[in-house]
Amino acid sequence: MSNPNGRFGIHGGQYIPETLMNAVIELENAYNHYKNDPEFNRELSELFNEYAGRPSRLYYAEKMSKDLGGAKIYLKREDLNHTGAHKINNVLGQALLAKKMGKTRLIAETGAGQHGVATATAAALFGMECVVFMGEEDTIRQALNVYRMRLLGATVVPVKTGTATLKDAVSEAMREWTSRIADTHYCLGSVMGPHPFPTIVRDFQAVISKEIKEQMLAKEGRLPDAVIACVGGGSNAIGSFYNFIEDKGVRLIGCEAAGRGIDTWETAATISTGKLGIFHGMKSYFCQDEYGQIAPVYSISAGLDYPGVGPEHAYLHDIGRAEYVAITDEEAVCAFEYLAKTEGIIPAIESAHAVAYARKLAPTMSPDQTIVVTISGRGDKDCAAIARYRGEDIHE
Amino acid sequence: MSNIADAFDHGKAFIAFITCGDPDLATTAAAVREAAANGADLIELGIPFSDPTAEGPVIQEANVRALAGGVTTDKVFEFVRELRRDVTIPLVFMTYANVVFSYGSERFLARCREVGIDGLILPDVPFEEREEFLPVCRECGVKFISLIAPTSSDRIAMIAKEAEGFLYIVSSLGVTGTRGEISTDIASIVAEVRKNTDIPCAVGFGISKPEQARAMASVSDGAIVGSAIVKLLAQYGKDAPTYVGEYVKSMKDAMKTIG
Numbered sequence: 001m002s003n004p005n006g007r008f009g010i011h012g013g014q015y016i017p018e019t020l021m022n023a024v025i026e027l028e029n030a031y032n033h034y035k036n037d038p039e040f041n042r043e044l045s046e047l048f049n050e051y052a053g054r055p056s057r058l059y060y061a062e063k064m065s066k067d068l069g070g071a072k073i074y075l076k077r078e079d080l081n082h083t084g085a086h087k088i089n090n091v092l093g094q095a096l097l098a099k100k101m102g103k104t105r106l107i108a109e110t111g112a113g114q115h116g117v118a119t120a121t122a123a124a125l126f127g128m129e130c131v132v133f134m135g136e137e138d139t140i141r142q143a144l145n146v147y148r149m150r151l152l153g154a155t156v157v158p159v160k161t162g163t164a165t166l167k168d169a170v171s172e173a174m175r176e177w178t179s180r181i182a183d184t185h186y187c188l189g190s191v192m193g194p195h196p197f198p199t200i201v202r203d204f205q206a207v208i209s210k211e212i213k214e215q216m217l218a219k220e221g222r223l224p225d226a227v228i229a230c231v232g233g234g235s236n237a238i239g240s241f242y243n244f245i246e247d248k249g250v251r252l253i254g255c256e257a258a259g260r261g262i263d264t265w266e267t268a269a270t271i272s273t274g275k276l277g278i279f280h281g282m283k284s285y286f287c288q289d290e291y292g293q294i295a296p297v298y299s300i301s302a303g304l305d306y307p308g309v310g311p312e313h314a315y316l317h318d319i320g321r322a323e324y325v326a327i328t329d330e331e332a333v334c335a336f337e338y339l340a341k342t343e344g345i346i347p348a349i350e351s352a353h354a355v356a357y358a359r360k361l362a363p364t365m366s367p368d369q370t371i372v373v374t375i376s377g378r379g380d381k382d383c384a385a386i387a388r389y390r391g392e393d394i395h396e
Numbered sequence: 397m398s399n400i401a402d403a404f405d406h407g408k409a410f411i412a413f414i415t416c417g418d419p420d421l422a423t424t425a426a427a428v429r430e431a432a433a434n435g436a437d438l439i440e441l442g443i444p445f446s447d448p449t450a451e452g453p454v455i456q457e458a459n460v461r462a463l464a465g466g467v468t469t470d471k472v473f474e475f476v477r478e479l480r481r482d483v484t485i486p487l488v489f490m491t492y493a494n495v496v497f498s499y500g501s502e503r504f505l506a507r508c509r510e511v512g513i514d515g516l517i518l519p520d521v522p523f524e525e526r527e528e529f530l531p532v533c534r535e536c537g538v539k540f541i542s543l544i545a546p547t548s549s550d551r552i553a554m555i556a557k558e559a560e561g562f563l564y565i566v567s568s569l570g571v572t573g574t575r576g577e578i579s580t581d582i583a584s585i586v587a588e589v590r591k592n593t594d595i596p597c598a599v600g601f602g603i604s605k606p607e608q609a610r611a612m613a614s615v616s617d618g619a620i621v622g623s624a625i626v627k628l629l630a631q632y633g634k635d636a637p638t639y640v641g642e643y644v645k646s647m648k649d650a651m652k653t654i655g
């Protein structure tokens with residue numbers, strides 16, 4: 001029983017308890033059926049366009065481009081989507097799929113709360129029950145998003161185990177799924193976990209690069225020279241990269257969270273500092289110690305604060321098709337402030353990691369070249385934390 | 397070297413799970429010896445993992461205590477070597493894929509053979525991924541134990557046909573931990589297994605009381621108990637081994653009454 005579709009090179013697979021195997025097989029079969037179903041795709045397009053506000057804008061950041069004095073920079077505005085981030089793309093797809101499968105309950109993990117809010121939103125829209133697992137640390141850091149989820153009708157379960165952050169929320173959601181499968185779909189938030197999740201989430205997020213391609217051809221008459229996106233698990237990045245993988249002239253650059261630096265323990269830069277392992281259902285790169293104990297990673301960005309990376313990114317790294325760079329907290333915060341002051345756009349602190357690398361790259365390129373930076377989410381949620389980082393004691 | 401089959405060749409088997417290094421390896425050693433002396437037929441030794449996704453709160457906390465105490469995979473191997481001076485019943489490791497993979501599967505299993513480990517249970521490695529570990533296990537003469545869950549249905553035959561050592565029948569949905577009642581129809585799962593293999597079936601997850609062990613063992617070949625024993629370790633710490641011995645005896649006595 002080989003499983004060729006679940007692999008990206010040596011990465012991926014289905015390293016999960018036997019209890020969940022029929023659930024992921026059922027999901028794979030349902031997805032393979034519906035992904036080519038015209039009615040499913042019509043409904044999903046309608047949700048994308050009429051509910052989430054797609055297509056998202058591709059905005060020419062003229063002031064930023066001129067200030068940096070190099071390549072023309074375009075911003076892919078996923079922050080303008082309903083609920084304020086790219087997460088809604090995947091959630092609408094999975095919720096619609098779950099509904100077609102007859103599921104009446106969605107469970108999800110969340111870090112900063114964006115995926116939890118998106119899942120709670122879709123559950124409200126589809127009239128489904130929703131339970132979101134969130135590290136207790138994160139429920140305190142992101143109290144506003146906890147309120148949002150509850151307002152939308154979801155139950156938020158604070159996870160107290162381990163480091164009480166995103167990885168523990170994923171573990172707890174997996175545990176919950178093993179205890180209640182028949183009516184429940186696990187709406188995983190990134191291109192990670194066991195097959196078929198990395199493929200399903202990628203396909204629903206690939207709308208980002210499909211639109212970038214069309215928009216760049218319309219605006220510039222050619223493809224971009226580079227596409228830059230931040231990488232935690234890697235869903236907005238794979239969405240931004242996917243339709244360019246065969247276009248070898250387009251550089252694909254993923255920005256990981258270096259935290260306080262990749263030479264410190266306080267980092268979440270998995271590809272830069274991790275090694276091959278098996279965890280949360282997949283083989284990929286993970287931050288871990290010499291005995292395979294998963295490391296308690298750190299980043300200022302709760303959404304990138306995860307010790308692993310999606311298997312397709314691990315593969316794109318292995319074959320050299322995508323490059324992965326590490327951006328520190330300080331660089332990300334400077335980019336957060338820079339984009340606000342230069343373009344009047346406050347990016348999510350996650351997305352600010354991508355902006356930070358664009359600031360380094362653009363000046364090395366010529367004005368006839370172009371860069372697309374995916375602004376995966378809006379930064380309102382981060383203002384209090386960034387203010388605190390800068391020594392201003394404000395709270396939400 | 398012992399043989400897993402020995403655990404099942406004199407009536408229903410009682411299998412005890414203990415997390416290595418909770419609260420320290422000396423206590424684990426004493427608890428294993430007490431369990432063996434009081435009738436345990438096989439011991440599952442848990443190598444702690446930072447993020448045990450198949451475990452309920454009781455065993456999760458044992459993993460935290462053990463890691464906080466400084467246990468490592470290397471220390472566990474040394475501990476088993478020491479244990480094997482007098483403990484002769486079959487011993488299997490229960491841990492997570494990354495613990496084995498990061499150590500190097502070949503190196504890990506060579507050491508299993510060297511210190512006298514008879515089997516390996518990895519709850520996050522299903523049938524489809526067994527090729528990652530099975531060939532190396534076979535090379536080293538360590539049985540790779542497969543699990544069957546209440547949701548396995550059409551997968552039972554496939555898993556049973558290739559099973560070795562014993563089959564671990566997961567009694568209930570969810571994670572490890574004691575349960576008031578077990579509603580899964582274990583007898584029909586075992587019947588389906590029996591159509592495909594003669595390998596013994598032991599039932600685990602949720603068993604804590606003598607009457608549960610008796611009920612589960614009466615429709616299978618044995619009962620596995622983890623959380624209830626780990627709770628004794630949590631409650632009594634270094635003094636737990638005596639209580640573990642008494643508990644194992646009460647469970648084993650209940651199982652002896654199966655006609």
